[in-house]
Amino acid sequence: MSLNDIHLSPFLIQQLYKKTLVDVNPSKPDTVTSNDTSISFLGKNEKNILLVINEEETVFLSDTDLNLLVGILSACKLTLADVALINFDKNKTAFYDNLMLQFSPQCVLLFGVSPAALSFPLHFPNYQLQQYNNQTYVSSASLKILGEDISQKKTLWSCLQKYFFKN
Numbered sequence: 001m002s003l004n005d006i007h008l009s010p011f012l013i014q015q016l017y018k019k020t021l022v023d024v025n026p027s028k029p030d031t032v033t034s035n036d037t038s039i040s041f042l043g044k045n046e047k048n049i050l051l052v053i054n055e056e057e058t059v060f061l062s063d064t065d066l067n068l069l070v071g072i073l074s075a076c077k078l079t080l081a082d083v084a085l086i087n088f089d090k091n092k093t094a095f096y097d098n099l100m101l102q103f104s105p106q107c108v109l110l111f112g113v114s115p116a117a118l119s120f121p122l123h124f125p126n127y128q129l130q131q132y133n134n135q136t137y138v139s140s141a142s143l144k145i146l147g148e149d150i151s152q153k154k155t156l157w158s159c160l161q162k163y164f165f166k167n
Helices: 010-016 063-075 096-103 143-148 150-164
Strands: 049-053 083-087 107-111 130-132 135-140
Touching (some): 049 096, 135 150
Parallel strands (some): 049 083, 049 107, 107 135
């Protein structure tokens, strides 16, 4: 006799399961409201610098891209604690208004994300310091592309130097 052929009587099943298997009075599950604007991020945002990426395959960044980003931040005399890193792909409410409310950034760096995708009120080309609303914006190619294309990396570095090393 195999385990698939065992038949239990109703009395035996009742003895085995004295407590109910089905909750006839289930509590209502907590529902997430559609107006939840909380955006998950990496870092502590100590210097109000917002970094926005768009990575589909990882929660934030791959190891290679994270190493590149840490190198860029180090060159600007920053750490991950100084910034808030947001993956737009994992935060579908990360639009301009929500970003400004939650992070109050002084500087916004976009890596592989267009300002239009985030519903920004302005549009600007890559590698151009853009002032708006007492904030500075810079758009760039994705970190993956920057890691492969040294000329774009140099262009970004030139732009970052103008902002972080003004004096």
